Amino acid sequence: MSAARNPRAPRGALPFDEFVAELxxxxxxxTHPHLVARQMKLRPASVQKRLxxxxxxDLAERFGRTIEASSAA
Numbered sequence: 001m002s003a004a005r006n007p008r009a010p011r012g013a014l015p016f017d018e019f020v021a022e023l024x025x026x027x028x029x030x031t032h033p034h035l036v037a038r039q040m041k042l043r044p045a046s047v048q049k050r051l052x053x054x055x056x057x058d059l060a061e062r063f064g065r066t067i068e069a070s071s072a073a
Contacts, residue, residue: 013050014040016050016054019040019050020051020056020059022039022040023036023040023047023051023059023063024059026039027062027063027066032066033047033063033066033067034067036063044063044067047060047063048060048063048064051063
């Protein structure tokens with residue numbers, strides 16, 4: 001039994017809906033975006049890129065704003 005691969009997903013990546021659910025869940029606890037990215041075995045820029053490529057610019061912007069806010073502090 002094989003799942004259909006999303007052409008925009010890196011090899012071995014979670015399906016996009018699971019990726020978003022995991023990302024939102026981790027962020028809801030106030031987990032720093034760098035730790036979220038590490039947990040997902042991605043760079044923060046790669047998380048944003050995957051979100052943007054799949055039409056979740058709202059979440060990509062939220063993820064990016066959190067990174068920028070933590071860098072400014």
